[in-house]
Amino acid sequence: MLNRLLEALPPSDRAHLLERCDSVPLAPPQVLYEPGGVIDHIHFPTSAFVSLVSTADGHDGLQAGMVGNEGALGWELSLGVQRAPLRALVQGPGLAWRLTAHAFARELSRSTPLARVLHRYVCVLLTEFGRSGPCHRFHAIEQRLARWLLTTQDCAHSTQLALTHEALGHMLGVRRVGITNAATALHARHLIDYRRGVITITDRAGLEQAACDCYRAHRRSYSELIPEGSRR
Numbered sequence: 001m002l003n004r005l006l007e008a009l010p011p012s013d014r015a016h017l018l019e020r021c022d023s024v025p026l027a028p029p030q031v032l033y034e035p036g037g038v039i040d041h042i043h044f045p046t047s048a049f050v051s052l053v054s055t056a057d058g059h060d061g062l063q064a065g066m067v068g069n070e071g072a073l074g075w076e077l078s079l080g081v082q083r084a085p086l087r088a089l090v091q092g093p094g095l096a097w098r099l100t101a102h103a104f105a106r107e108l109s110r111s112t113p114l115a116r117v118l119h120r121y122v123c124v125l126l127t128e129f130g131r132s133g134p135c136h137r138f139h140a141i142e143q144r145l146a147r148w149l150l151t152t153q154d155c156a157h158s159t160q161l162a163l164t165h166e167a168l169g170h171m172l173g174v175r176r177v178g179i180t181n182a183a184t185a186l187h188a189r190h191l192i193d194y195r196r197g198v199i200t201i202t203d204r205a206g207l208e209q210a211a212c213d214c215y216r217a218h219r220r221s222y223s224e225l226i227p228e229g230s231r232r
Contacts, residue, residue: 003044003097004070005117008226013111020107021097026050026090032073033084042074042104047094049155051171053087054132061087063148063171064132068092068155070222071121077101078108078118092156120225127221131214139212141174142182146211148172149192149201151218159201186210 006014026032026048033039035055043050049068055061064086067073073088073096082101099107108115135144148171152161165179172179183199186192191207193200201207208215 002069003046003072005072005121005226006044006097008117009111009113013113017099017107017111017114018097020103021099023095024098025093026096027093028090030090032088032090034087035084037084039074039077039082039084040101041098042072042077042101044072044097044099045069045094045155046096047157048090048096049092049094049152051089051091053089053171055087061170062132062136062173065125065128066091066148066151066155069157070154071125072118074101074104075118075122075125077104078115078122091152092162117226124218124221124225128214128218131217135212135214136173139214140182141172141178142185143210143212144172145179145182146186146191146207147215149199150204150207150211150215153201153204159204161199161201162197163199164197 006017009017021044024043026043026045032043032050045067046069049066050073051063052065052067053061054064067088074084076082076084108118135147145168148168149161149163152163153159165176165183169176169179183192183194186207187194189206189210191201191203191210193202
């Protein structure tokens with residue numbers, strides 16, 4: 001499995017960058033960056049996926065976004081920023097290409113396509129972050145749960161997701177009982193099944209209909225800013 005941002009690069013640029021990368025394993029509950037921490041590497045996930053979590057006053061945070069093989073962790077380096085604004089928490093195990101901040105700076109200076117792709121990806125993330133607040137405020141828990149299950153499936157590339165209700169409650173900023181009620185409602189509609197910390201998506205199309213429009217809007221943003229034709 002490849003990283004879609006790297007696939008967007010011309011073959012020569014991609015090969016030059018990958019020659020300088022290491023393939024590294026990532027696994028929960030590994031934290032790649034803490035808010036305010038120095039970003040010493042950029043990661044391009046291939047099979048792992050990572051939650052971007054906003055924290056306040058040391059409390060459990062809200063999930064602002066998720067990054068799988070469609071994106072990068074440490075994207076701030078492409079803007080000349082060396083400190084992380086969010087916690088990057090590994091949610092799903094797998095592999096990622098890793099490059100030091102210093103080596104990435106050299107690649108960025110020599111590859112205009114790399115800079116262009118990363119800057120467009122930053123725009124995708126900023127748009128998603130901008131939707132996060134209104135989504136938490138105005139959309140029902142059931143809609144938000146459907147959205148994050150779809151997003152997690154996109155990153156995990158599996159219909160079976162190792163997610164407990166407690167973990168989902170932390171990510172969505174609601175009590176566990178709220179997640180349980182929302183999951184029960186989705187289960188009653190035959191969209192998901194769940195048992196022993198594993199949620200199985202049984203009706204993808206139906207779950208998309210149940211999700212808030214934030215999910216579809218994010219996919220539209222990605223396809224418009226990083227169109228399929230550029231990933232060849």
